[in-house]
Structure formats: C-alpha cells, structure tokens
Amino acid sequence: MSTQTRTPINLIVTPSKQALVDEFKGKPFSALRTPALVVDRSVFARNCERMHETAKVWGADFRAHVKSHKTVEGVRLQLVTKAGKTHAVIASTLMEAWQIYQSGLVAEGIVKDILYGVPIGINKIEDITALQDNLEKHGATLRLIVDNIEQISALEAYESQKQNSRRWSVFVKADCGDKRAGIPTTSPRFEELVTKVLNSPAISVYGFYAHQGNSYTSTSLEEASKFLSNELDTVNKAVGVALELLKKSPNASLYSSPFVISVGATPTAHAASVETRLRLERELNGVLELHAGNYPLLDLQQLNTSLINPERISQRVLATVISYYPGRGDNGEDEAMCDAGAIAMSKDKGPIEGFGEIVGKKWRLGRVSQEHGILTKTKSSVWEGSVDDSLRIGDQVQIIGQHACLIFSAYPWIYVCDSESGQSDTVVDVWPSWKGCNHPSAMAIVDAASEADATELVETYDFLLKFIVIGEAGTGKSCLLHHFIHNSFKAHAQHTIGVEFSSRTIKLGEKRIKLQLWDTAGQERFRSVTRSYYRGAAGAILVYDITDRSSYVNLSRWLDDARALASPNLVTVLVGNKSDREEEREVEWSEASRWAARHGVHIMEASSLTGENVEAPFLLAARQVLLAIESGELDPEKAGSGVSYGDRALRRVNSSSRFSFGSSASGRKRSSFKLKNILPDGFRLRDL
Numbered sequence: 001m002s003t004q005t006r007t008p009i010n011l012i013v014t015p016s017k018q019a020l021v022d023e024f025k026g027k028p029f030s031a032l033r034t035p036a037l038v039v040d041r042s043v044f045a046r047n048c049e050r051m052h053e054t055a056k057v058w059g060a061d062f063r064a065h066v067k068s069h070k071t072v073e074g075v076r077l078q079l080v081t082k083a084g085k086t087h088a089v090i091a092s093t094l095m096e097a098w099q100i101y102q103s104g105l106v107a108e109g110i111v112k113d114i115l116y117g118v119p120i121g122i123n124k125i126e127d128i129t130a131l132q133d134n135l136e137k138h139g140a141t142l143r144l145i146v147d148n149i150e151q152i153s154a155l156e157a158y159e160s161q162k163q164n165s166r167r168w169s170v171f172v173k174a175d176c177g178d179k180r181a182g183i184p185t186t187s188p189r190f191e192e193l194v195t196k197v198l199n200s201p202a203i204s205v206y207g208f209y210a211h212q213g214n215s216y217t218s219t220s221l222e223e224a225s226k227f228l229s230n231e232l233d234t235v236n237k238a239v240g241v242a243l244e245l246l247k248k249s250p251n252a253s254l255y256s257s258p259f260v261i262s263v264g265a266t267p268t269a270h271a272a273s274v275e276t277r278l279r280l281e282r283e284l285n286g287v288l289e290l291h292a293g294n295y296p297l298l299d300l301q302q303l304n305t306s307l308i309n310p311e312r313i314s315q316r317v318l319a320t321v322i323s324y325y326p327g328r329g330d331n332g333e334d335e336a337m338c339d340a341g342a343i344a345m346s347k348d349k350g351p352i353e354g355f356g357e358i359v360g361k362k363w364r365l366g367r368v369s370q371e372h373g374i375l376t377k378t379k380s381s382v383w384e385g386s387v388d389d390s391l392r393i394g395d396q397v398q399i400i401g402q403h404a405c406l407i408f409s410a411y412p413w414i415y416v417c418d419s420e421s422g423q424s425d426t427v428v429d430v431w432p433s434w435k436g437c438n439h440p441s442a443m444a445i446v447d448a449a450s451e452a453d454a455t456e457l458v459e460t461y462d463f464l465l466k467f468i469v470i471g472e473a474g475t476g477k478s479c480l481l482h483h484f485i486h487n488s489f490k491a492h493a494q495h496t497i498g499v500e501f502s503s504r505t506i507k508l509g510e511k512r513i514k515l516q517l518w519d520t521a522g523q524e525r526f527r528s529v530t531r532s533y534y535r536g537a538a539g540a541i542l543v544y545d546i547t548d549r550s551s552y553v554n555l556s557r558w559l560d561d562a563r564a565l566a567s568p569n570l571v572t573v574l575v576g577n578k579s580d581r582e583e584e585r586e587v588e589w590s591e592a593s594r595w596a597a598r599h600g601v602h603i604m605e606a607s608s609l610t611g612e613n614v615e616a617p618f619l620l621a622a623r624q625v626l627l628a629i630e631s632g633e634l635d636p637e638k639a640g641s642g643v644s645y646g647d648r649a650l651r652r653v654n655s656s657s658r659f660s661f662g663s664s665a666s667g668r669k670r671s672s673f674k675l676k677n678i679l680p681d682g683f684r685l686r687d688l
Contacts, residue, residue: 002154004126007094014099015413018485018502020430024415029318029425030396035344036318037411038398039069039297041429042420043314045077047296052083055290063115063262065293067092068405070434071414072103072501076533078296079110087112090291094127097142099434101131104516106140107644108466108536115143119173119181122154129158132166139639143206147173147182149196156202168202171209171262172242176234182210185237194242198249207260207286208238231263232284239285259286297404300357301350303382310382316359316398317344317407322372324393329376335366336375336391340399342368346406356399357382362389365399408433429500461505461514461646463636465625467618468518468534468566470558471543472551476577479608480543481519484618489609506622513622514646537566538634538642539573539621544592546576546605547584552592559599567642569634571624573617576605580612 029038055062064078066089079086089111091097097114105111114135116128132142146152155168172194173182183190197203210231239259246252261284294302298313319340329335345355345368355373356365360383366376375397381387382400391397401407408414416429469477478500483489485504500519505512518533534540540562544551555574563570574596576587589605596603602620606613625643628634636643 002122002125005123006127006130007098014434015432017430017432020413020432021500021502022482022486024427024430027427029415029417029427032318032415032427034318034320034396035340036415037408038316038318038415038417039431040314040424041077041416041418043312044074044296045081047298047312047314048077049081049083051078051292051295052081052085055086056084058288058290060288060290061088061260062086063088063090063113063289063291065090065092065117065291066096066100067117068293068297069408069414069431070096070099071431072105073416073429073431074296075100075105076110088115088289089113090115090117090293092117094124094131096434097131101134104464104466104644106135106138107464107639108642109138109640110535112138112140113143114140115171116145118145119147120144120151120155122151125154125158129162129166137637138644141169143169143171145173145181145209146170146197146203147175147193149193152193152196152200152203156200159202166202167204169204169206170197171207171260172197172205172238174208174210174234174238176210176230178211180211185234185241190238191241191245194238195245195249198242198245198251198255204254205242205259207262207289208235208242209262209291210235210238211264211291232261235261235263236283236285243285260289261286262289262291264291294405297408299404299407300352300382300400300402301348303400304351310400313400315404315408316400317356319344319373319397319399321375321391321393321395321397324391333377334391335377336363336393338365338373338375338397338399339371340365341372342370343410344371344407345373345399345401346403346410348401348403348406350402352382352402353378356401359383359398359400360387361391361397362387363391363397365401409435461512463511463626463629464514464516464644464646465538465622466516466518466536466642467539467541467621468520468537468562469541469543470520470534470562472545472548472554472558473521474548475543475545475551476608477541477543478519480541480575480577480606480614481517483608483611483614485517487611489611504618506619508619508623508626511626512646513626515618515622517618534562534565536640536642537562537570538625539571540566541573541575541617541621542601543575543577544587545578546587546592547578547581549586552587552595555595556599559601567634567640569625569628569641571621571628572601573621574601574603575617576603577608579605580607580610 024032029036052062062084064075064086066075066078075089079089087110089100091100091114094116097116100106100111100114120128128142128144135142159166174190175182175184183193197205239261242259246255297315298308299315302308303310303313317340319338321336322339323337325335325337327334345365347355347368349355354364354366354376355368358364358375362378362381363375364378365373367374375391377389411433412435413433414431415427416431417424417426418428421428469481471477479489481502485502502517502519503515504517505514507513518537520533542555542558542562544555559572562572574592576589576592593603602617602624604613604616604620606617608614625634629636629643634641634643636645
C-alpha cells in the first residue's frame with residue numbers, strides 16, 4: 001500500500017475577505033498596485049447564465065469546473081443563475097475540493113456533488129476518504145476519475161485494510177485523441193479497465209468522461225463542432241463497451257440507472273448545433289452531462305475560436321507602463337515595458353500572437369520575462385471602434401491574456417467591478433482565491449480587529465452557523481455588521497451590491513461558534529440575486545431604521561422570504577438601527593415590539609454609530625440556535641439546517657506574533673448591551 005499523504009487544510013491561510021473589502025472597496029482602478037487581476041461581475045454572471053441556457057438547449061445536466069477562478073463567489077455565480085442551477089462541480093485539486101467544503105458551500109446545499117477531476121493518485125486515498133466522510137454529513141458526495149487498473153486495486157486494498165464496505169462513485173476517463181488522460185476505447189486495455197471497475201467491490205461506475213482539450217485550437221463553429229462530435233463518439237462508444245460487459249458482470253443488478261456521459265470544454269460547449277442536438281437524441285447510450293470551466297472568464301484563446309466576441313471576456317490584468325523605447329522595435333516601431341510579465345500573465349500562447357492584447361490600443365504584450373513584459377505595436381486590434389495608439393510612462397493598461405486559467409493562479413485575490421451598475425473601473429468587491437495544489441498560501445491579510453497576543457494559526461470551532469443580514473437599503477445593515485466584526489463605525493458606507501461575506505468566531509459558554517455572515521443588498525433590483533443566498537440560513541438579522549418608517553412597513557416581505565427559503569428552524573432577531581437618533585424616530589419601540597410578538601421574532605434596538613447593542617442580536621441568535629441543537633430540535637448533520645459541526649481536533653498553534661487569522665481577539669473592547677427585557681425567560685447575560 002502506498003504511503004498516504006494529506007492536504008494540510010489546517011495550515012492554509014487565505015486572505016480575510018472583510019479586510020480586503022475594507023481596504024479596496026470603492027477605490028478606482030488607478031489606485032490599485034499593479035499587476036492586478038480584475039473581473040467584471042456582471043459579465044461573469046451573464047456568461048454563467050448563457051452556459052445554463054446552453055445546457056438546457058442540449059437537454060443536458062451541467063457540471064461547473066471551478067479551477068479557473070478558485071473562489072467561493074465565482075462558484076455561487078456558476079451554480080445559480082436566472083437560467084437555471086446545478087449542484088455539481090469539478091475540482092482539479094484536492095485543495096479546491098477541501099476549500100469548497102470549508103467555505104460552507106456544501107453545508108448550505110449549494111454544492112452537493114464534487115468530481116475530483118484528475119485520475120486518483122494512490123497516495124491520496126486517505127485524504128479523499130476524510131473529505132468524503134465530511135461531505136456525507138451533508139448528503140453530498142465525492143466522485144473520482146479512474147483510467148488505470150492499479151488505481152482500482154489501490155482503492156480495493158485500502159477499503160479492505162480499513163474493513164470498509166464503501167463503493168467509490170467513479171467516472172471512467174476515455175481518451176478522445178489528445179493524449180492527456182484516459183484510454184482509447186479501441187484499446188484492449190480499455191475493456192480490461194471497464195471489466196475491472198464493473199466487477200470491483202469498491203467501485204460504483206457513475207459514468208464515462210471525456211475532455212477534448214485540443215478544442216482550444218478551433219477557429220470556427222465548424223471546427224469546434226467536430227471536436228464535440230469526437231467527444232460524444234468516444235464516450236458513447238465507452239458506454240457501449242460497458243453495457244456489453246455488464247451483461248456478464250456479477251454486479252449487473254447494481255446498475256439499474258443509465259450511465260452518465262460527461263463531455264465538454266468551453267469551446268465545444270459553445271458549439272451545440274441543431275444537427276448535433278438531433279443526433280444526441282438518436283444515438284446517446286446514457287444521460288448527457290456537459291462540463292466546462294473557462295466560460296465565465298474567457299480569454300484570447302477562446303476569442304480565437306470565433307465563438308465569442310471581446311465583450312464577453314470578463315477578466316483582465318491591470319499593468320503600468322514603466323519604461324518606453326522609441327524606435328527600438330521591428331521596422332523602427334516603438335516599444336515599451338510594463339510591470340506584468342510571465343508570472344502575472346503566464347507563458348501560454350495561442351493562435352493570436354503574443355502573450356496578451358492591450359484593451360483599446362494597437363499594442364500587445366509581445367515578450368515576457370519573469371516580472372516584466374515588453375509591449376510591442378500591432379497593425380490591427382481585436383477591439384472594434386476607435387483605438388488610441390498613444391502610450392506613456394505611468395499609463396495604466398488593461399491586458400487580456402492568452403489563458404485565463406493559468407493567469408488566475410498567480411493572484412491571491414481578485415478585484416471585482418460591475419459594468420452593469422456603472423462601476424466598470426471601480427472596485428465593488430474582492431474575491432479571495434484558493435491557492436496552491438496542497439501548499440499553504442504565502443500571504444495573508446490580517447483583520448485589524450483580530451489582533452491578539454495569543455494567536456491561533458488554525459481557527460477551530462464547535463459549530464459553523466450561517467446568518468443572513470436583511471432589510472431595506474439604507475437601514476445601516478453593512479455598518480451594523482462592520483461594527484460587529486471590527487468594533488468600529490464604517491464611515492461613508494455605500495449600498496451593498498448583491499451580497500457580501502464576512503465571519504467572526506464568538507464564544508458561548510464553552511462553545512466556540514463561527515458565524516458565517518451574509519450581508520445582502522436591500523435594493524429591489526438585487527432581490528432575485530440575494531434571495532438565493534437565504535437558503536440554509538440558521539439565523540436572520542432583520543434590520544429596519546427607526547428614523548425611516550418605510551423601512552419598517554416592508555418588514556413582513558423580508559421575513560416571509562427568509563422563512564420560505566432559509567432553514568425550517570430559522571431564528572430571527574429584529575433590530576431597530578440608529579437608536580442614537582432618538583429625536584428623528586418614526587417607529588416607536590412599543591409598535592415594533594407588538595409586530596415582533598405577532599410574528600414570533602426577538603427584537604432589540606442598536607446603534608451602528610455608537611456600537612450600543614450591536615453585538616447583542618448576533619449573540620442572541622447564536623444562543624437560540626445552540627439551544628435548538630442541545631434540545632435535539634435542530635440537527636447539524638441535516639442538509640439545509642444552516643449549521644455544521646466544526647473540528648476542535650485540528651492542531652492549534654499559539655504564538656506571540658501579532659498576526660491572527662480569523663480568531664476572535666480576547667482583549668478587544670466590547671460594546672455595552674441594552675436588552676430592554678426582551679430576552680426569553682431563563683436567558684442569562686453570562687450565557688452570552
């Protein structure tokens with residue numbers, strides 16, 4: 001048996017999203033240190049919606065590859081769109097798979113099916129077993145890819161040694177000619193492999209998988225369609241082989257459902273013609289699944305296929321011109337140098353010349369060294385309309401690279417803009433990225449409110465609770481949450497666009513509780529987006545403004561939405577914010593108390609400006625959830641409960657360092673409470 005290794009998830013440090021947002025939100029691109037990676041969220045989301053529409057036209061299920069961006073926020077946009085939703089993803093590394101689990105996406109029921117997208121390494125079986133054990137707590141599953149008999153034998157040996165009876169759900173990988181992974185269906189070894197998996201006591205064949213990686217060389221719909229046809233032919237033949245062998249297998253009774261036929265790459269996924277769809281209906285030997293990953297971002301390689309236009313590319317790298325060389329280039333043309341090189345842009349190339357195109361200019365990234373690149377002039381541009389040829393030292397340029405997937409791997413976080421809301425050159429959000437194959441991230445941003453003398457490198461907790469903060473725009477939800485996280489008022493706060501995420505770990509008695517906090521937009525135009533984040537919430541902080549009666553009269557709508565979509569055991573605390581502005585009050589305490597009693601919610605007032613009572617609603621909601629767990633009313637192992645178990649067994653490292661990675665600081669100043677006798681009977685302040 002091969003020596004087993006593990007993903008050191010307990011050592012991984014990812015940048016604090018809240019600290020990143022506090023530092024960069026609202027800043028223009030010109031204020032960002034370059035090179036910097038930027039994504040237009042509205043374009044990203046529209047690309048995701050188009051892919052769901054494509055899958056629907058195909059009559060196929062869809063599985064989203066997350067390796068291109070490696071972010072929680074990106075996964076959410078990939079899986080839930082106006083055109084449809086899916087719960088299935090592909091992870092290229094076990095790091096990605098573990099981060100999907102650790103992020104709460106599984107506990108929320110957003111992700112239910114993870115395919116580890118490369119043939120399983122036999123030294124990783126113990127690691128995938130631990131991951132599967134955790135996924136099963138939430139009704140989710142991990143699927144594997146196999147393409148060699150030795151992988152099957154190793155899984156069988158491991159299960160036998162551990163005296164387990166688990167059957168691993170697998171895709172068998174077929175090689176469709178690009179010689180990446182898999183076995184050609186015409187090879188005798190393919191029949192041997194399929195015979196082995198069908199008869200194995202440790203395997204359950206879920207389907208057959210192909211990926212035509214060389215489809216990126218397509219230059220037309222016709223060429224991409226040929227690659228797609230080849231994928232379909234390959235996997236369909238693979239299923240045909242399996243169906244014949246299954247007739248002689250002692251495990252035939254286990255396979256009453258049709259096999260899944262999983263095909264795709266971003267170019268072939270864009271190439272579903274009417275003819276292809278009709279052929280699918282006639283010839284398929286199983287249930288069709290489409291998979292793709294680059295499609296939310298897109299790049300020059302995708303642009304070269306002619307299946308997209310430049311406006312659909314959602315990502316770009318910001319770089320600064322740092323030197324200029326008149327007449328140094330070919331034919332006496334000028335050249336320039338920028339601060340984005342091979343690390344920032346990768347060394348991938350494609351049919352379009354160079355390593356990247358400068359947006360809006362007849363310049364390209366013609367040559368790269370490790371940390372800088374040489375900009376060269378071009379005779380034409382992929383950008384339509386007027387093109388400015390000027391370039392000066394100090395100019396910031398935007399570069400579309402050849403291959404987004406490799407470019408994104410260089411950046412610890414992604415700046416997000418939103419052209420749909422008129423903020424195409426301003427940071428509206430920041431997405432921390434999962435880094436590495438299995439190595440700790442090299443950098444972390446420290447939340448200033450988390451500094452303490454005793455620091456935990458690994459944050460451990462007993463329970464993870466998902467809370468949503470909801471209510472009308474302008475009620476001060478973001479300021480309330482910011483004061484709870486950072487113990488300070490957030491001046492000049494802007495309206496939340498969509499949804500923003502933060503977290504804080506609190507202590508109730510002997511229990512450490514990590515609160516996963518989702519701050520939702522109050523504007524009506526974001527309602528369809530934000531409601532999707534209500535699912536699986538254990539607690540809701542429902543906020544109104546005591547100085548604005550209109551924010552109060554709409555409370556029932558917000559509460560109804562939350563109760564319809566969140567956990568059946570949802571705990572709701574109503575908070576009247578801006579209690580420091582008593583002279584402007586439009587909603588009396590007595591009136592709001594009666595409303596809370598009628599609707600079965602707790603109530604208190606708070607001031608996000610002074611900090612009065614800011615912590616109380618969150619602590620009260622957490623305590624009520626904890627009581628429901630202790631009474632057996634709420635089961636953390638039940639999907640959609642909004643609660644999951646933590647892992648106090650992870651190694652804890654104490655340090656005198658000033659750095660703290662997400663843990664609650666013991667020495668921080670606490671806000672005072674004014675509970676107005678609204679806590680339930682038997683509830684003691686020391687319980688907080």
